[in-house]
Amino acid sequence: MKDPYQILGISPSATDEEVKEAYRNLARKYHPDNYTADNPLADLATEKMQEINEAYDAIKNQRIDAKIRAERGESGNTGSGAGKTGGDPNDPHYAAYCEVRRYLNSRRIAAADGVLSRIPENERSAEWHFLKSVVLMHRGWMSDAMRELETACQMDPDNMEYQQAKEMLNRSASGYGSTYYNEGAYRRESAGCCDADFCTTLCLANLLCNLCGGCR
Numbered sequence: 001m002k003d004p005y006q007i008l009g010i011s012p013s014a015t016d017e018e019v020k021e022a023y024r025n026l027a028r029k030y031h032p033d034n035y036t037a038d039n040p041l042a043d044l045a046t047e048k049m050q051e052i053n054e055a056y057d058a059i060k061n062q063r064i065d066a067k068i069r070a071e072r073g074e075s076g077n078t079g080s081g082a083g084k085t086g087g088d089p090n091d092p093h094y095a096a097y098c099e100v101r102r103y104l105n106s107r108r109i110a111a112a113d114g115v116l117s118r119i120p121e122n123e124r125s126a127e128w129h130f131l132k133s134v135v136l137m138h139r140g141w142m143s144d145a146m147r148e149l150e151t152a153c154q155m156d157p158d159n160m161e162y163q164q165a166k167e168m169l170n171r172s173a174s175g176y177g178s179t180y181y182n183e184g185a186y187r188r189e190s191a192g193c194c195d196a197d198f199c200t201t202l203c204l205a206n207l208l209c210n211l212c213g214g215c216r
Helices: 004-008 016-030 042-072 094-105 109-117 126-138 142-155 160-174 191-214
Strands: none
Touching (some): 004 016, 004 042, 042 094, 094 126, 126 142, 126 160
């Protein structure tokens, strides 16, 4: 995906209200309802509207993530160095993983899972397991998500994105009196932790959105 700010025609320093106004203006211009089915520009307008929606969602999610980090006193990087993030560009499935990230960024969970399912089991890298964990989080299967995330961390221990996601998940869970992964044992969630699951999903989805720029 191109720079979302460029798509909306605004600066990264734009206020939230300016972002909304730019989105509304473009939506009024390119909304498919403005074009009849026989209009040769109808398909083009539909594609443009989808691009505008994805750009607006990306900016909103980036700003939510920045706000969450600020509230927790966290910087963009953790640990002693910047560390690795994202997948390996030399991975033969790198393009597919970038596609999955774009789908997740636009909340197309089923489409993302479909791409992941087509990758053979013996070719699934740490990035595959990380992205699968995000899919599972969106579906509320937190124990299974943590299992995939732990696998990603074991396969690529230097990847700060994976480690931060794991830390965030455990921190969110511990705030509700439990952990999803502790000393090699996975715990099933109780019926009362739905709010924790939602919060964790939101935080990790926004973290992912903030790092999708590496796939271009």
